[in-house]
Amino acid sequence: MEKPNLSYIKKLSSGDTIFENKIISILKEEFPIECESYENSINSDDFEAAAEMVHKIKHKISILGLEKSYNVAVEHEKNLNNRSKTFASEFDNVLKIITTYLKGV
Amino acid sequence: MKCLIIDDDATARLIINQFCLSDSRLEVLEEFPDPIQAMKYLNQNEVDLIFLDIHMPNFSGFDFMQTLKNPPRIILTTSDTNFAIEAFEYDCVIDYLVKPIELSRFKKAVEKALKSSVVNTNNDKSGISQEESEDDLYVNIDRRLIKIDIPSIYLIEAKGDYILIKTDDKNHTVHSTLKKIESKLPNSSFLKVHRSYVINTNEIIDIEDNSVLIRKDVIPVSRSNRSELMRRLNLL
Numbered sequence: 001m002e003k004p005n006l007s008y009i010k011k012l013s014s015g016d017t018i019f020e021n022k023i024i025s026i027l028k029e030e031f032p033i034e035c036e037s038y039e040n041s042i043n044s045d046d047f048e049a050a051a052e053m054v055h056k057i058k059h060k061i062s063i064l065g066l067e068k069s070y071n072v073a074v075e076h077e078k079n080l081n082n083r084s085k086t087f088a089s090e091f092d093n094v095l096k097i098i099t100t101y102l103k104g105v
Numbered sequence: 106m107k108c109l110i111i112d113d114d115a116t117a118r119l120i121i122n123q124f125c126l127s128d129s130r131l132e133v134l135e136e137f138p139d140p141i142q143a144m145k146y147l148n149q150n151e152v153d154l155i156f157l158d159i160h161m162p163n164f165s166g167f168d169f170m171q172t173l174k175n176p177p178r179i180i181l182t183t184s185d186t187n188f189a190i191e192a193f194e195y196d197c198v199i200d201y202l203v204k205p206i207e208l209s210r211f212k213k214a215v216e217k218a219l220k221s222s223v224v225n226t227n228n229d230k231s232g233i234s235q236e237e238s239e240d241d242l243y244v245n246i247d248r249r250l251i252k253i254d255i256p257s258i259y260l261i262e263a264k265g266d267y268i269l270i271k272t273d274d275k276n277h278t279v280h281s282t283l284k285k286i287e288s289k290l291p292n293s294s295f296l297k298v299h300r301s302y303v304i305n306t307n308e309i310i311d312i313e314d315n316s317v318l319i320r321k322d323v324i325p326v327s328r329s330n331r332s333e334l335m336r337r338l339n340l341l
Contacts, residue, residue: 008205012123019123026115055160058184059114062205 001093004064004101027060028102034060035095042080042088051080054091061094064101069094106218107151110136111143111169112158112182117204121156121182124211131215140169141265152177154199154218159183159192168278170195171246172267178218182206195247242289244270244279253277256294259308260319261286263301271322298326298334306337 006020013019038053040046058073072094076087108131112118118136125131134152137143140161157179159166166181167188176197181188184204192201199221200214242258243250257273263283270277270286279286287295287303297303298317302324310318317324317334326334 012120012208014127016123019119023116023119026119030115052162055184056114059117059204062184063116063120 001097002066002068004066004098006105007065008063023063024105027063028105031057031060031098031102035099038095042085047080047083051077054080057095061098064098066094066098069097106131106153106178108133108154108156109143109146109152110156111138111140111161111166112136112156113138113161114158117158117182120206121211124206124208127208128212128215130219140164140166144169144172147173154178154180154215156180156182159188160185164278167191168269168276170197171278172280173197173247174280176247178221180214180218197247242286244277244281246277246279251277255290256305256307258290258295259305260322260324261295261303296330296334296337298324298330300327306334312338 006024009020009023012023034053034057038050038057041049041053054073054077058070058077061070061073072087072090076091079086108125110118110121110125110133112121115138118138122133122136125133131154134150135143135146137146140157141164143155155177157166157169159181160183166183170176170179176195178199179195179197180200180202181192181198182202182204186203189201192198199218202210202214240255242253242255244253245251253270253272258270259273260271261283262269262271264278266280267278268281268283268286270279283297283301283303287297290303294305294307295303296306304317304319304324308319310320312318312326312334315326315328315331317326
């Protein structure tokens with residue numbers, strides 16, 4: 001399984017550590033809230049709200065350089081819009097990996 | 106160029122802001138997570154360029170663009186690649202950036218914006234302008250008079266100074282009022298059921314206590330409008 005990384009953020013920052021810290025702090029602050037909101041939506045079969053949250057989380061996945069996980073999120077969002085949870089468990093794994101990673105950053 | 110950033114995602118706003126800092130020709134005036142706030146700002150301030158997210162809850166980038174009478178240049182930012190064709194139907198759209206945005210691609214879009222000259226034709230007509238035939242309604246959106254087939258309208262919702270017209274194939278956000286559009290619609294099919302909603306009564310699926318189901322939308326029915334709604338029904 002691929003691991004999150006800060007390559008994209010480092011590339012964006014060109015050494016601007018204030019920017020790096022700011023974006024990491026937003027990720028650390030928003031990600032758990034979005035995860036919780038996603039979980040509540042999917043557990044209550046609110047497919048529209050769950051897809052909305054996956055869309056939001058998708059950008060964070062890409063910022064953390066997770067290309068394969070990004071594709072999982074894309075497929076999951078599409079499926080949720082068709083009221084299907086086919087990719088739910090794969091997406092849960094992505095969320096777990098990012099959660100663990102952000103705790104250590 | 107004076108810029109605005111409109112995106113519900115804080116990380117996306119921060120990244121675009123960081124990109125803008127790398128180009129002295131760009132000055133970010135404000136950032137907005139909510140397009141409605143940006144609309145208020147634009148009523149009082151002039152900007153040259155907007156970085157606009159397409160996918161936002163409740164009010165999309167497309168909805169936002171439709172509300173602009175004299176839109177500045179717009180660079181769309183999105184995680185979805187499948188809106189590109191629709192995006193370029195808008196004259197004001199200069200470029201379409203797919204997230205995660207690379208700096209080189211961002212620079213290219215900014216160069217396009219600098220070179221472009223958006224034709225600002227002043228069109229003072231706003232909102233609903235004319236009804237050509239009994240089944241057509243013309244609304245002024247983004248300097249264009251767009252024809253809407255009246256029977257295809259199933260719901261109209263008031264949203265501040267705007268109304269959202271929901272039709273079979275598209276939603277239109279128009280600078281107008283429910284009162285104004287109500288006067289243009291046939292009384293036989295359309296009814297105001299709440300201060301914020303006009304429904305097409307032909308589209309009612311069911312009615313429950315103080316609400317009515319119009320396709321997938323549950324619409325509140327105010328007490329004062331309920332009797333008229335009930336009067337319209339062919340009750341068994």
